[in-house]
Amino acid sequence: MHIGEILLALGGAFLAAGILARLGAKIGLPTIPLFILAGVLLGPHTPGLALVSDPSYFELLSKLGLVFLLFYLGLEFHLDDLINGGRRLVAAGIGYLVLNIGGGLAFGFALGWGTREAFVLAGVVGISSSAIVSKLLIELGRLRNPESRLILGIIVVEDVFLAFYLAALQPVLGDAASLGAAFVEFGIAFVFLVVLFGLARWGSRLVSRLLDVRADELLVVMFVGLAVVVAGAAEELGVSDAIGAFMIGLVIGSTPHAERVTTLVHPLRDAFAAIFFFTFGLTIDPGDVVSVAGPIAIAVVLTIVLNAIAGLGAARLYGFDRRAGTNVAVTVLTRGEFSIVLGTLAIGAGLDARVAAFAAGYVLVLAIIGPLAVVRTEWLSRLVPVRVLPAAEGPAPDDRAGADPTAAAEDAASASR
Incomplete structure (x- = not known):
């Protein structure tokens, strides 16, 4: 494509x-699945108008979308929250990983597609989407809910685990020549x-001195440079670019410039x-998804059950009520960018082609179910037995957010200013 076409x-x-x-917002739908659906409908794999013939044209812009989402999340998440979470946070994160990665691995072996495929499927099924989770919390104005700190903590534990998981997968995917080479990458x-x-x-x-400029224009240039450089370095060194962006957001969030940066990074x-979610939709081929519809349906049900157990268990550990516990369980339900990356790597490694098709369809289904469940947590919480978590007292802090996601997102932006 020429520049004009792009x-x-x-x-x-x-x-x-x-x-x-905008049309979906009128009936209370969150924007994320609609952005993805727009990409599917206008992508190269769907009959009709193909706006983009090759999703790789938007790859860099899509990466920036992930970087800015996680950078903003780091700005809002205080390091003390992570440190003070201590053993409870680690226990909640590890419990979540054990249930979901373990369940994904068992599911992969049960499918019978192969041993290497099973280890890849464990990651596809077991890891939440940092991008979708952070976007949901921002869009619905829930960043300041008490349980959101637990949700973000679980996401951080997952992203740290990702660095090690990817290193351990290198022999499986064929990039590392030996187990020793994989350990070097891990180190x-x-x-x-x-x-x-x-x-x-x-x-x-040190970072505060670097950002000590009066002009907003220069401040934008400086914090964008920091976010992209750290994310890029993380990616090159085998760590998720998302965790790199998140960590530099944590650093800037503890400086006197945090409020200005938070305001300027919004647009x-x-x-x-x-564009990140739209590009994600471009990669999905509806025809391939149909061929693995059965495994996708089983995996979706398995994921819902495992996330309910892990989320409610973590909420019980923290002493939350059933409304907050339901928020935890359904917010970390979505799968996204990492699952698609694993599917792509599976193709490059010559694994069963059904793995990539499964990843695409599985992520699309959960990218729709997850956000829809999040905006209905007040109703879903009534299904949780009181003996598991106590009933909530008082009105839900996010009731209005669930009714009008667009208004909630605007309120969240205004509050942070």
Whole structure:
């Protein structure tokens, strides 16, 4: 495609995603599945108008969407929340991973597609979408809910686990020549994570000096540069670019410039996030998904059950009521970017082609079910027995957000300003 064609396609993508999301908002639907659906409908795999013939044209912009989403999440998430979570947070995160990764691995072996395929499917089924979870919390104005700190903590534990999981998968995917080489990659990822954590804990003063500029224009240039550089370095060293962006957001969030940066990053976050989810939709081939509809349906049911157990168990550990516990269980339900990446890597490694088709369909279904469940947590919480979690007292803090996601997102943005 020529530059002019790419610009036309990009403008059309923004407009199509915006128009469809605006129509959905009128009936109370969150924007995420609608952005994805716009990509599916206008993608190269669906009959009719193909706005973009090759999703790779939007790959860089899509990556920026993920970076800005997680960067913003880091700004809102305080390091003390992670540290003070201590054993309870680690227990909740590990419990979530054991249930979901373990369940995914058992499911993979049960399918009988192969041993290597089973280990890839464990990651596809077991890991939540950082991008969708963060977008949901922002869009529905729930970042300041008490249980959201637990949700974000689980996501952080997952993203840290991802670095190690990807390193361990290298022999399976064929990139690492030996188990020793995989351990080297694992060690590099671990050291980089330690450095990022140290910077978040003790390096805020240095970063604060770097951002000490009066003009908003220069501040935008500086924090965008920091976010992209750290995310890129993380990706190169075998750590998720998402965790890199999140950690530098943590650092800046502890500086005196946090409020200004939070305000200035809003339009970048919203615009690029829309392209991230739209591009995700472009990669989905509805025809391939139909061929593995049975395994997808089983995996979706399994995921809902495992997330309910893990989410309610974590909420019980924290002493939350059943409404907050339901929020935890359904918010971490969605799967996304990491599952698709694993499906793509499976193709490159010559694994069973059904793995990629399964990943695409599975993620699409949960990307629709998850957000719809999140906006209905007040009703879903009534299904939780009182003996499991106590009944909620008083009106739901996010009732209005569930009724009007667009208004809630605007209120959240205004509050942070």
